[in-house]
Amino acid sequence: ETGVTQSPTHLIKTRGQQVTLRCSSQSGHNTVSWYQQALGQGPQFIFQYYREEENGRGNFPPRFSGLQFPNYSSELNVNALELDDSALYLCASSLSKRLAGGREQFFGPGTRLTVL
Amino acid sequence: AQSVTQLGSHVSVSEGALVLLRCNYSSSVPPYLFWYVQYPNQGLQLLLKYTTGATLVKGINGFEAEFKKSETSFHLTKPSAHMSDAAEYFCAVSPPNTGNQFYFGTGTSLTVIP
Numbered sequence: 318e319t320g321v322t323q324s325p326t327h328l329i330k331t332r333g334q335q336v337t338l339r340c341s342s343q344s345g346h347n348t349v350s351w352y353q354q355a356l357g358q359g360p361q362f363i364f365q366y367y368r369e370e371e372n373g374r375g376n377f378p379p380r381f382s383g384l385q386f387p388n389y390s391s392e393l394n395v396n397a398l399e400l401d402d403s404a405l406y407l408c409a410s411s412l413s414k415r416l417a418g419g420r421e422q423f424f425g426p427g428t429r430l431t432v433l
Numbered sequence: 434a435q436s437v438t439q440l441g442s443h444v445s446v447s448e449g450a451l452v453l454l455r456c457n458y459s460s461s462v463p464p465y466l467f468w469y470v471q472y473p474n475q476g477l478q479l480l481l482k483y484t485t486g487a488t489l490v491k492g493i494n495g496f497e498a499e500f501k502k503s504e505t506s507f508h509l510t511k512p513s514a515h516m517s518d519a520a521e522y523f524c525a526v527s528p529p530n531t532g533n534q535f536y537f538g539t540g541t542s543l544t545v546i547p
Contacts, residue, residue, distance in 0.1 A: 321476070348533055359437075359523050359537035360477070372532045407476060413533040419465040419484035420533045424476035 319344055321425035323408050329431045330398050338393040338428045340408030348372070348413040349391040350422060351383060354405040366391055367415050395430075403432045435460055435526050439538035447546045452496075452511040454541045456524030459505065464526040466507040467535065468498055471521040480522075483507065494518070519545045 322341045330336050342349050348367045352360035362375035366385035380396040389410070395402055406429075409422035436459035446452055458464060465484050469477040481492025488500040494517075498509045507524060524538040 350534065352535075352537075357540075359439075359539045360535075362534055362536055365532055365534055367532060373534045375534075409477075409535075411533050416530050416532055418527040418529050418531065418533050419482070421467075421479050421482060422533065422535060424469075424478070426474075426476045 321408060321410050321423050323406075323425040323428050325428060326426070327429045327431075329433065331433050332398055332400060334398050334432075335394065335396045336398060336430060338395075338406050338408075338430070340391045340393070340410075340425060342389045342391065342408075342410030343423050346410035346412050346423070347389055348411045348420075349385055349389065350409045350411070351391070351393045352407040352409065353377075353402075354407055354427070355401075356404070360407055363393070367413065372415055398432045400432050403430060405429050435464065435528055435536040437524055437526050437536055437538035439522075439524050439541050441541055442539065443542045443544070445544040445546055446514045448516055449513050452509070452514045452518065452543065454509040454522050454524075454543065456498075456507045456509065456538060457505055458507065458524075458526045460526065460528065462529060463500075463502055464528050466498075466500060467525040467527065468492065468496070468507070468509050469523045469525060469537075471523065471540075473520075477523065480509070514543075514545045516545050516547065519543055 351363040440455040
């Protein structure tokens, strides 16, 4: 069983650029959540995708967007990068129902984004 | 809105001593509750969770936590700390009926002194 994988591992961008981060969910999982973890902080919920549809969003601006594909892999896109976007971006997958909770989320190792 | 408070951003204990990491949540409806551990340069790993049933839950590596509704708490304990327990610990809540969305506390860094 393959766990959650993320690519790339590290990324350096300059302010104003756009970035795409990728996540492959664990086999059989239908839900992907994205989190931003700033240095020394806990992960903050960005949004969640359930069966290719957005299923909840945290307090992040619209320049943070995402996609989930039929194989349940996912992308996080960030436009107009700002210095404060520098963080570890974590992807987590789970096998869930749209409004149900309480399921373990399996996390990938993250993508470290640095914005200069 | 969900809120999670982890008292003590840094906790130090001696090897073999009791570990107590505190977590309180703010919610009108009891959420699902989780503890995750994060080792340096790694993703998060589930230690334990509470959804329903017995309020004392046991997890991996000898950790356990007790859900206390009256205190809105879910503190994590381990009777005897081991050097390998040194890591960052995060408490998370998941509101019921909103999908499997997690809201994390700011974390507690545990140092184990030999």
